[in-house]
Amino acid sequence: MIILQALVNGIVSGTLLAVPAIGFTAMFAVLRFPNFSVSGVATLGAFAGYLAYGAGLQMAGSLAIAFAVAGVAGLAFDKVAHLPLIKQGALPAAIASIATGLILENVVRLGFGNEPRGYDRPIARDVFLGEIRVSPQQLETMGLALLLMLLVFAALAFTRIGKAMRASADNPELAALKGIRPERIATLASFVGMGLVGVGGMLLGLDSSIDPLTGTRILLSLFAAAVLGGLGSVPGAVLGAFLIGMAEELSVLVVGSQYRAAIGFIAILAVLTLRPRGLLGERAY
């Protein structure tokens, strides 16, 4: 029964991890560098949502604020700090993104201090499915995460701009030849990707609490999820997030919670050794 409970917990944390992982991998697919500033942006989104919710906005409104603030901040850092370096290669841009992530984290620390803060949510009894326990908060955040994923998939599959984004990720030169402007797609990918990362930060905060290290704590799992599924693949990021989420929860039963973070490293190591393109392959939709 304890394994089943760990699996359910893993599904919940995997669902929450999938949202920022989709943002991370979508940005990689178009911009072609791993943007590690997602750690700071996730924290920023969590705090923006926290302030909005504290100011009396409903959940949907608070999520929209988290999305917009994270999207704008992430886009600004991309334009100012990361993309000017991309001509020198992915590595300088990736290193710059580590620096901007640290800047964002410390800006939040300067404004809010180090103490953990919790969203002021009504207390509710846990739901029992047999002996499996799930909190109503977990169900709500999971539902919101699934709804967001559905929206992202629908946008990529059915809208003109979503298809243009996939085309640009698949074959940027041909996309440009067809009149799809690469700089517009890059801007869109950056804004939407970072927006999803910000919403992911808020959803994770709803499930527990937030502090300046909220984003940093998920960075390794998020990166591992994207690599495991195949960097640049949106369904891959979802699959990777579920697998990492479940593996992390199950690992607690075997090796204890202090080694939970090792799962991400092991997953990256295993993928790079055995299947470098990831489970679903790079750039697959």
Add this chain to the structure above:
Amino acid sequence: MSLLQIAGLRGGYAAADEIVKGADLRVDAGEIVALIGPNGAGKSTLLKLIAGLLRPSGGSVRFKEHEIAGLGAPVISRRGLSFVPQERNVFGTMSVAENLEMGGFIDGAHARKRMAELYERFPMLGEKRRAAARTLSGGQRQILAMAIALMNAPDMLLLDEPTAGLSPRAAEELFGTILALNKTGVAILMVEQNALEALSVSARAYVLVQGRPEHEGRAADLADDPTVRDLFLGGKAGPMVDAHIPLPR
């Protein structure tokens, strides 16, 4: 007035590495023109300079009487000049239908109608409309690549080695497709390694050597020209070459 008029065009992949060194050529409306020459002559680079994938370092490219040199691929595509690259010319992870939709990105209002026309013209595309482009055979992929280019309703196609990697039969079928397209009024400038076949479907041709057109003329005349044949067509008699003419030493 020519549809495409190029004068003194220069450029390459880097400023210090000029591959095309002053090219002059023209393509008239509704014409097929072949661009042949040895490997490394700059044929594909010339097409990329015209299409806006590379920025010319000098010279002029006039299309429909407007200067387009240096405008960039998205703008040039919108003007009615469609380039079909030799490789990576489809969106491999997307379905055939989605590939066509992206081909018509700049003119979404007419996309459905044009897709229906293309399904009629190329029934294979209609049958495989839900299949991912990467699952198509080489010949089918080339047909899709051309169909993507036709979604813009272009006045002119730039084809970069359309038969590269195809079996002789698939290449023959593709040349037939190119001729059929041309009959609908689309002008074509085509780079081909398969020079004799290219000359057989073209009205005129240029022989590019070290970044400059060295020979120009009617395709049939060039195919018969002993120098051109010996140097650039492998010295073999082609379908349009008089077999009684002794090959030059």
